[in-house]
Amino acid sequence: MQQETFLFNTSALENLRYGRADATREEVELAARAANAHGFLSALPQGYDTQLGERGIRLSGGQKQRLAVARALLANTPLLLLDEPTSAVEPESEASIIEALERLMHGRTTLIVSHRLSLAQSADRVVVVADGRIVEDGTPGELLARPGGHFAAMVRADSAFALAGERDADPVRA
Incomplete structure (x- = not known):
């Protein structure tokens, strides 16, 4: 996961499938729920089929990071590299992102590069x-x-x- 989540000018569903192109809609929704993203995705005008705009312009920094967590969950890799995963998010989203990251990191080797200490204390x-x-x-x-x-x-x-x-x-x- 990069410091800034790159999103394509396509639907939320297709952006999430960037983590695994063959993921079913059900798998995508499960990953979004685990990433604390399902709520805001469901509230979008066309839900998961809503176009996110260039670089995800319609989403907050915290929402973008939760999409990145969902992508990583779908990819299901044994090794994670998280580069400043909470640096570009609003404070009210940080707790939700940390909760999702802890789910993502469970059972995986994770290297976190960060100046913020919110995740370091549970390492x-x-x-x-x-x-x-x-x-x-x-x-x-x-x-x-x-x-x-x-x-x-x-x-x-x-x-x-x-x-x-x-x-x-x-x-x-x-």
């Missing part, structure tokens, strides 16, 4: 790269236990940033 192993070299390697728990470590510092910064965003969005405090 079996985290490798932190800084200045072109590996500076930390271990389970999320092991790395979090290193108070001066890179990973622990990134998690603290990410948490502080998220809390500041929630505080700024609170109309009672604003």
